[in-house]
Amino acid sequence: MPQLNPAPWFMILVFSWMVFLxxxxxxxxxxxxxxxxTPQSTQKPKTESWNWPWY
Known part of the structure; x- marks a missing residue:
């Protein structure tokens, strides 16, 4: 089983990081x-009260 051979792991890790970087x-x-x-101004915009005709 080749995945149990740890010899190429370091080179694979180094090569993959070189590719990524x-x-x-x-x-x-x-x-x-x-x-x-666009830069926003630091002043707050003036808010108007809502019109509540049913109140």
């Missing part, structure tokens, strides 16, 4: 959001 980050960092968020 060299291929995945450029793809994630190249992502651009379609809508850039």
């Amino acid at each position: 060299t291929i995945i980050p450029p793809k994630v960092l190249a992502h651009t959001f379609p809508n850039e968020p």
Whole structure:
């Protein structure tokens, strides 16, 4: 049973992390959001009271 042979485990782990660290980050960092968020003002908007005609 080859899965019980621990010799290649370390190299498989190192190779998989090298793949993750060299291929995945450029793809994630190249992502651009379609809508850039606009900064919100710190002032609270003036709220108006609701019209309750049945009260």
